[in-house]
Amino acid sequence: MMVQVGLIALLVVAYVIVSRILKSSITLLGQKKYANEVRITYVSKTLHLGFTAIFVLLICLVLGIGYGQLAIFFSSVFAVVGVALFAQWSILSNITASLIIFFSFPYRVGDWVKVVDRDDEILGQILEISTFHVIIQRLSNDVVTYPNSLILQKAVVRFDNREAALAMSQFQPSKTSVDKVEGESPSP
Structure with a gap:
Protein backbone atom coordinates (compact mmCIF):
# COMPACT_ATOMS: atom_id res chain seq x y z
CA MET A 1 0.00 0.00 0.00
CA MET A 2 2.80 2.43 0.91
CA VAL A 3 4.58 1.59 -2.33
CA GLN A 4 1.45 2.50 -4.32
CA VAL A 5 1.08 5.81 -2.46
CA GLY A 6 4.75 6.59 -3.07
CA LEU A 7 4.47 5.77 -6.79
CA ILE A 8 1.32 7.86 -7.13
CA ALA A 9 3.02 10.80 -5.39
CA LEU A 10 6.03 10.40 -7.69
CA LEU A 11 3.75 10.29 -10.74
CA VAL A 12 1.91 13.45 -9.62
CA VAL A 13 5.19 15.35 -9.15
CA ALA A 14 6.46 14.12 -12.53
CA TYR A 15 3.12 15.09 -14.13
CA VAL A 16 3.32 18.66 -12.80
CA ILE A 17 6.96 19.10 -13.86
CA VAL A 18 6.51 17.62 -17.34
CA SER A 19 3.29 19.64 -17.86
CA ARG A 20 5.13 22.88 -17.15
CA ILE A 21 8.03 21.92 -19.40
CA LEU A 22 5.61 20.91 -22.18
CA LYS A 23 3.67 24.18 -21.94
CA SER A 24 6.78 26.37 -21.91
CA SER A 25 8.36 24.42 -24.80
CA ILE A 26 5.23 24.81 -26.94
CA THR A 27 5.04 28.52 -26.10
CA LEU A 28 8.70 29.06 -27.05
CA LEU A 29 8.31 27.10 -30.28
CA GLY A 30 5.15 29.03 -31.16
CA GLN A 31 6.85 32.36 -30.54
CA LYS A 32 9.84 31.26 -32.60
CA LYS A 33 7.48 30.42 -35.49
CA TYR A 34 5.48 33.65 -34.96
CA ALA A 35 2.31 31.66 -34.33
CA ASN A 36 -0.86 33.34 -33.15
CA GLU A 37 -1.34 33.24 -29.35
CA VAL A 38 -4.70 31.48 -29.75
CA ARG A 39 -3.01 28.82 -31.85
CA ILE A 40 -0.28 28.28 -29.25
CA THR A 41 -2.94 27.87 -26.56
CA TYR A 42 -4.89 25.38 -28.71
CA VAL A 43 -1.86 23.19 -29.40
CA SER A 44 -0.79 23.37 -25.76
CA LYS A 45 -4.23 22.27 -24.54
CA THR A 46 -4.46 19.46 -27.09
CA LEU A 47 -1.08 17.99 -26.15
CA HIS A 48 -1.81 18.50 -22.45
CA LEU A 49 -5.02 16.49 -22.87
CA GLY A 50 -3.08 13.60 -24.39
CA PHE A 51 -0.45 13.78 -21.64
CA THR A 52 -3.21 13.75 -18.99
CA ALA A 53 -4.71 10.60 -20.56
CA ILE A 54 -1.33 8.88 -20.30
CA PHE A 55 -1.04 10.03 -16.68
CA VAL A 56 -4.48 8.60 -15.80
CA LEU A 57 -3.53 5.32 -17.50
CA LEU A 58 -0.35 5.11 -15.40
CA ILE A 59 -2.28 5.85 -12.19
CA CYS A 60 -4.74 3.05 -13.04
CA LEU A 61 -1.86 0.63 -13.55
CA VAL A 62 -0.26 1.63 -10.23
CA LEU A 63 -3.58 1.14 -8.44
CA GLY A 64 -3.68 -2.41 -9.73
CA ILE A 65 -6.44 -2.16 -12.27
CA GLY A 66 -5.77 -5.05 -14.65
CA TYR A 67 -4.80 -4.75 -18.28
CA GLY A 68 -7.94 -6.64 -19.25
CA GLN A 69 -10.20 -4.15 -17.49
CA LEU A 70 -8.35 -1.19 -19.00
CA ALA A 71 -8.44 -2.78 -22.44
CA ILE A 72 -12.20 -3.26 -22.24
CA PHE A 73 -12.73 0.32 -21.04
CA PHE A 74 -10.49 1.94 -23.66
CA SER A 75 -11.76 -0.25 -26.50
CA SER A 76 -15.33 0.76 -25.60
CA VAL A 77 -14.39 4.44 -25.50
CA PHE A 78 -12.48 4.23 -28.79
CA ALA A 79 -15.37 2.36 -30.43
CA VAL A 80 -17.86 5.07 -29.47
CA VAL A 81 -15.48 7.88 -30.47
CA GLY A 82 -14.62 6.05 -33.70
CA VAL A 83 -18.26 5.68 -34.69
CA ALA A 84 -18.93 9.32 -33.79
CA LEU A 85 -15.96 10.57 -35.79
CA PHE A 86 -16.44 8.27 -38.78
CA ALA A 87 -19.07 10.62 -40.16
CA GLN A 88 -16.79 13.56 -39.40
CA TRP A 89 -13.50 12.08 -40.60
CA SER A 90 -12.45 15.33 -42.24
CA ILE A 91 -12.72 17.14 -38.90
CA LEU A 92 -10.41 14.65 -37.23
CA SER A 93 -7.93 14.80 -40.12
CA ASN A 94 -7.95 18.62 -40.06
CA ILE A 95 -7.24 18.66 -36.32
CA THR A 96 -4.35 16.24 -36.79
CA ALA A 97 -3.08 18.27 -39.75
CA SER A 98 -3.32 21.40 -37.58
CA LEU A 99 -0.85 19.88 -35.10
CA ILE A 100 1.49 18.86 -37.92
CA ILE A 101 1.32 22.34 -39.43
CA PHE A 102 2.12 23.92 -36.06
CA PHE A 103 5.30 21.89 -35.62
CA SER A 104 6.61 21.55 -39.17
CA PHE A 105 4.81 23.80 -41.69
CA PRO A 106 7.47 25.91 -43.45
Missing part, protein backbone atom coordinates in the same frame (compact mmCIF):
# COMPACT_ATOMS: atom_id res chain seq x y z
CA TYR A 107 5.12 28.86 -44.07
CA ARG A 108 3.91 31.51 -41.65
CA VAL A 109 1.24 34.13 -41.42
CA GLY A 110 2.12 36.93 -43.85
CA ASP A 111 3.90 34.71 -46.42
CA TRP A 112 2.87 34.81 -50.07
CA VAL A 113 2.08 31.31 -51.29
CA LYS A 114 0.54 29.42 -54.18
CA VAL A 115 -1.21 26.11 -53.54
CA VAL A 116 -0.73 24.04 -56.69
CA ASP A 117 -4.25 22.91 -57.53
CA ARG A 118 -5.53 21.98 -60.98
CA ASP A 119 -9.05 23.26 -60.43
CA ASP A 120 -8.32 26.76 -59.15
CA GLU A 121 -5.47 29.14 -58.55
CA ILE A 122 -5.00 29.56 -54.80
CA LEU A 123 -2.38 32.30 -54.74
CA GLY A 124 -2.18 34.96 -52.08
CA GLN A 125 -1.03 35.95 -48.63
CA ILE A 126 -1.62 33.74 -45.58
CA LEU A 127 -3.78 35.71 -43.15
CA GLU A 128 -4.26 33.04 -40.49
CA ILE A 129 -3.53 29.39 -39.74
CA SER A 130 -6.39 28.14 -37.61
CA THR A 131 -7.48 24.82 -36.14
CA PHE A 132 -9.27 23.59 -39.26
CA HIS A 133 -8.02 25.68 -42.17
CA VAL A 134 -5.48 28.13 -43.57
CA ILE A 135 -6.97 31.48 -44.55
CA ILE A 136 -5.43 32.95 -47.72
CA GLN A 137 -6.26 36.35 -49.20
CA ARG A 138 -5.97 36.20 -52.97
CA LEU A 139 -4.59 38.93 -55.20
CA SER A 140 -8.18 39.78 -56.13
CA ASN A 141 -8.88 40.39 -52.38
CA ASP A 142 -11.08 37.29 -52.15
CA VAL A 143 -10.50 35.26 -49.00
CA VAL A 144 -10.07 31.49 -49.34
CA THR A 145 -10.29 29.04 -46.46
CA TYR A 146 -8.22 26.02 -47.41
CA PRO A 147 -8.54 22.89 -45.23
CA ASN A 148 -5.42 21.94 -43.27
CA SER A 149 -5.53 18.32 -44.41
CA LEU A 150 -5.54 19.39 -48.08
CA ILE A 151 -2.73 21.92 -47.77
CA LEU A 152 -0.51 19.13 -46.45
CA GLN A 153 -1.35 17.01 -49.50
CA LYS A 154 -0.69 19.70 -52.12
CA ALA A 155 2.51 21.31 -53.27
CA VAL A 156 2.87 24.84 -51.93
CA VAL A 157 5.12 27.46 -53.55
CA ARG A 158 6.38 30.28 -51.31
CA PHE A 159 7.21 33.69 -52.80
CA ASP A 160 9.49 36.36 -51.38
CA ASN A 161 6.97 39.16 -51.87
CA ARG A 162 3.74 40.23 -53.53
CA GLU A 163 5.43 41.16 -56.80
CA ALA A 164 6.97 37.70 -57.19
CA ALA A 165 3.57 36.14 -56.52
CA LEU A 166 1.93 38.46 -59.02
CA ALA A 167 4.46 37.48 -61.69
CA MET A 168 3.50 33.80 -61.30
CA SER A 169 -0.24 34.43 -61.25
CA GLN A 170 -2.66 33.51 -63.99
CA PHE A 171 -4.84 36.29 -62.62
CA GLN A 172 -3.62 39.78 -63.45
CA PRO A 173 -5.50 42.31 -61.32
CA SER A 174 -6.49 45.62 -62.81
CA LYS A 175 -4.62 48.77 -61.81
CA THR A 176 -7.56 49.75 -59.56
CA SER A 177 -7.47 46.55 -57.52
CA VAL A 178 -3.66 46.76 -57.17
CA ASP A 179 -4.01 50.34 -55.90
CA LYS A 180 -6.65 49.30 -53.35
CA VAL A 181 -4.44 46.52 -52.01
CA GLU A 182 -1.41 48.80 -51.72
CA GLY A 183 -3.46 51.57 -50.10
CA GLU A 184 -3.05 54.07 -52.90
CA SER A 185 -5.86 55.95 -54.57
CA PRO A 186 -6.49 55.10 -58.22
CA SER A 187 -5.47 57.65 -60.79
CA PRO A 188 -8.34 59.33 -62.68
